[in-house]
Amino acid sequence: MTALPASMGHRVTAYRPALFLLYVQSVLALSALSIALLIALSEFSGHVPMVFLSKGNGPHPLSILSICIFSFAILRRSPFKVQTWWRRGLFALVLMICVTRLAEIFLLKSAPLSGLAMTFYRDAPSVGISMGANTALSLGLFSLGALMRGRASTVAFVVTVLGLVPVSHAMFSYFFDMPSGYGAMSPPTLVLLSLAGLSQLFVFFRTPLLRPFLSETPWGRMARRQATAATVGVFFLGVVFHRPDDTGLAGALLSAVFWLSLVILLAAGPIFERIERERRSLSREMHRQARRDPLTGLLNRRAVRAYIDQHTVAGGRMETVGVLLADIDHFKRVNDTVGHMTGDAVLSELGKKLQSKLRPSDLVARWGGEEFLILLPGANLEQTMNxxxxxxxxxxxxxxxxxxxxxxxxxxSIGVAIYTADGTESLEQAIQKADTALYAAKSQGRNRVLCHNAPGGGAQSKTIADYRPKAAALH
Structure with a gap:
């Protein structure tokens, strides 16, 4: 049996914000790649726009090279159709560059990799410093997260978020004019890492930590509003408590408040998603129980009423429907003789037998105590009688x-009637006619099928003895 159409309140939750992020992800990656290539060409030619030098030196060639490779690898639709193993190879290359650069800073006394990259830009006027530790750390974490995505998406998401922490600290420093943070990374490097990092972050829209945040559930909408409020609030605090001579503590505190707010929202997401999933499951179960007979599992009278209303809404008409109203003969004797448990077993078994003989498009319901209603959409009188x-x-x-x-x-004992789509009567009236025919079948000896189609509204009998199903009959 095919269940009735689900209620409009039980639709599957859509993730339109996630679909929007997929589009934005490609735009951000392409923007990072384009800007990085523009800066690389400008530095190579020796003509660098002064807008890139508003707060310090330009990006080191090693930074530009790494960002170009990474941005190219995270493009969703690469113009060269880069295969998966190529992408992994590019991510691994960027990770190796970043690890080598960190080793140059903290372990080695020389910088062979940075020196090699500088040979291509000897005359670049904006290159005054090498790739910094913050840049190498952020880009390395982005690459590591990209490599881990296929095996441990949640851990990879956390690694990517950690890569954005140095970026956010540098952003707060520049935004609030805190000189202590200027050395974290150059302005163009900050822009490029922000674009590339967010693009990489948006790839994880299916991860359990980010998925609830992007859903259209009440929690998802509330979380997005809270994230927006936290971002605006942090910048407002920075403006109110701004001190030009600050030592960097304010920037660190602002960054900490910002990330603490986001971490709380992201961590709470899976919990609220589970609660929402359980709520929807409980709602569906309650809806099912409200429309099902608990003993037989068949539809109940309320579900049939909803079915009729749905198919006749706004004056619409259903197709021809065969209507059968069946009643168990002498069922009270079963309960009185062997008890209600046996009677319940008979009802349950009978419901299963009726379902097994019907089409998926047919409807069977427990209409009363021992009465069952069967609707056969598209069946004519002969097929219904059969x-x-x-x-x-x-x-x-x-x-x-x-x-x-x-x-x-x-x-x-079964009473039969036909509902036709000519508008002369309603399906409710056809059910009443089937009930009249059922009463007549009971009066004429039971264990028989009677049809309510005689002139004047009487019941015409098709008894056991004279009825023979035809070969062309339904089923």
């Missing part, structure tokens, strides 16, 4: 109950 007899015979031959060691067959 199906009624098939159901009656199947129940009589397969379902029984035991009395004093003897098996007593369960029989059905």
């Amino acid at each position: 199906m009624a007899q098939v159901l009656r015979a199947a129940v009589a031959s397969h379902i029984s109950w035991e009395k004093d060691g003897q098996r007593e067959p369960v029989t059905l």
Whole structure:
């Protein structure tokens, strides 16, 4: 049996913000690559725009080279269709460059790699310092996160976020004119790392930490608003408590407050996602229970009413529908003789048998105590009568109950009516006619099928003895 169409309130949650991030991710990566190439060409030619020197020296060739390689590797649609192993190779190359540079800074007495890169830009007027530790650390963490993404996406996401911490500190230093942070990285390097880092971060939109943040659930919307408020609040605090002669403590505190707010939101995301998932599951279960008979698992009267309303909304008309209303003969005797547990077992077994004989498009419901309603969309009168007899015979031959060691067959009386889409009557009226035919079948001896199609609204009998299903009958 096909379940009724789900309620509009149980739609699958959409992730439109995540889809938007996928588009932004490509734009950011392409922007980082384009700007890096522009700076590289400008430095190589010896003509560097002064806008890049507003706060200090320009980026070192090693920084530009590494950012170009990394930005190219994170493009979602590379113009050269870079294969996965090529991407991993590029990420590994950038990671090796960054690790080597950190070794030059903290372990080695010489800088062979930086010196080699400088040979290409001997006359570049903006190159005054080598790749700094903050730049190497951030870019190295970005590359490490990219390499780990396929194996441990959550850990890779955390590594990428850590790579953005030095970038944010340098950004706060420049924004609030804190000289202590100027040496962290040059302005163009800061811009390039911001673009590349955010582009890499947005790739993790499916990770459990970021996914709830991007959903359209109430929690997702609230989290995005709180993140926006935290960002605005941090910059507001920086403006209010700005001190030009500060030693860098204010910048570090602002960065710490900013990241603490984001970490709390990201960490709470999976918890609220699980709560939301459990709430939706409980809501679906309650909705299912409200529309299902708990004993037989069939649809109940409320679900049938919703089905009728859905198919006749706004004056619309359904197709021709065969209507069967079946009632178990002498069911009270079953309960009185062997108890209600056996009676419940008979009802449950009968519901399964009815379902097994029907099409997926048909509808069967428990209409009352021992009454069952069957709707056959698209069936004409002959097909409906045939199906009624098939159901009656199947129940009589397969379902029984035991009395004093003897098996007593369960029989059905079935009333039949036809709903037509000509507008002369409603489906409710067709069900009432089937009920009238069922009452007549009970009066005429039970265990039979009667159709309400006689002139004047009477019931025309199709008894067991004279009824023979045709070869072309339904099922």
